[in-house]
Amino acid sequence: MHPAILIHGPTASGKTALAIEVARKLGGEVINADSMQVYRDLQVISARPTEEEMDGVPHHLFGYVDAAARYSTGEWLEAARGVLKKLQRQNKHAVIVGGTGLYLLALTQGLSDIPPVPDDIRAEVKQISDTEGADGLRARLAPHDPDLAERLGTGDKQRLARAYEVWLATGRPLSDFQTERQPPVLKDGEWVGYALTPPRPALYKKIDRRFEGMLMQGAMAEAEALVARNLDPELPAMKAHGMPWIAAFVRGEISAEEAAENAKRDTRRYAKRQFTWIGRQFPFWPRIPSPEIGDRMRVIFALYREIDTAHTEDYA
Incomplete structure (x- = not known):
């Protein structure tokens, strides 16, 4: 089997576009590892790739869960296991991408078997x-x-x-x-992980610009539809980046300006926590600081051709 390629990084760091390009070069398929992009109701707010952005590359585990569900890491792990088995049988490359570090940690190190909380x-x-x-x-x-x-x-x-x-x-x-983890789905030697670590000032500016673009591309309509359903505000989907503030604006509780500024601030703080997670949980993953997709591709394939030695011709 080909080792799976795992791509992690903070929000707005360009993970999606990179994963699609890597999968296209290898004739592989993309698997989502973002806990918000699983929700079908959050196309814009979660920055889920559009059909146009996917550009014919098969994608899995995107937009298949209703916002009323409390989707767990364990449920995602079982779904990812099924997709990986299918791709292995077909001798295809799996490119697993997302900003939810817990998903990737569970995939490669095993999941703690914690009983559900009433x-x-x-x-x-x-x-x-x-x-x-x-x-x-x-x-x-x-x-x-x-x-x-x-x-x-x-x-x-x-x-x-x-x-x-x-x-x-x-x-x-x-x-x-x-300390009582289940065996990992991907064992040592069956995967290689990369962490995107672009310069923070530029990333924070990109986060602000992206949120402004989301507002123009339908984020408000998504929030209005969810608020109309009277969903529990503690549901994961209702806590997506920016969602609590947009929902507060929809309900008439705050101004549009306050909603936008608070959402941007919270998303920047989340990105900062993602950098911290990478440092603590994935200390040995190769870092790719360059924001340029060409540089990122070169780093990925320079290492990957050494690991997937039986198929080096794929990366020429």
Whole structure:
């Protein structure tokens, strides 16, 4: 089998276009590893590639989940496993691309088998999070999972909430589950990963421009349709980058200018956290700082031809 090519990087770093070009050169297919691009209701807001951008390259796991679902990493992993088996049988290259580092971590290192959290506990922890913030969550978590409580920063409010949910639901620290991983879908030697690390000032400007373009390309209509469905604001799809602020504007709670500025700010902060994730979780992945697609292709194939030694003619 050909080793899978994994492409990770912060939002707006050009992952999609690069993955399509790599797959086209190899006659391969693209698999989504972005937790928001799985939702069919978020074509524009999640920057999911259009049919025109796909340009005939087969794509998998894009836009196939309803926004009302709480789609999990485990569900994505099983879906990705099925696509990978199919491509392996066909002797095709798999190009796996996305900004959700947890998906790629689960794919290559295995997934922790954590029981589902009941809705009442989820609601309880949300109330604590809203009223006490990250510091309150940390104080509650620390007696039960001190190592994780110390490791998570105040910007990790969502992960602190998740850890406290797991403790309340199971009576066991989340860190216990994290050491009991299932075998990975892709074992060592069956994949190679690349991390895009473009210069941050230019990336942040690109994030701002892209969000402005989304507003003109239909992001507002997507938000209006979701707000009209009265979906739980805690659903993953309702927390997509910019979605909470656009929804607040649709409901008449804030101005368009405030919605846009807050959405841009939050997305820049998310990109910063993605850089941090790459440094901590994927320390040995080759970095590609150049924003130019030609440079990126050269780096990818220079390494890939050494790994996929049985098919070096594919990369001439």
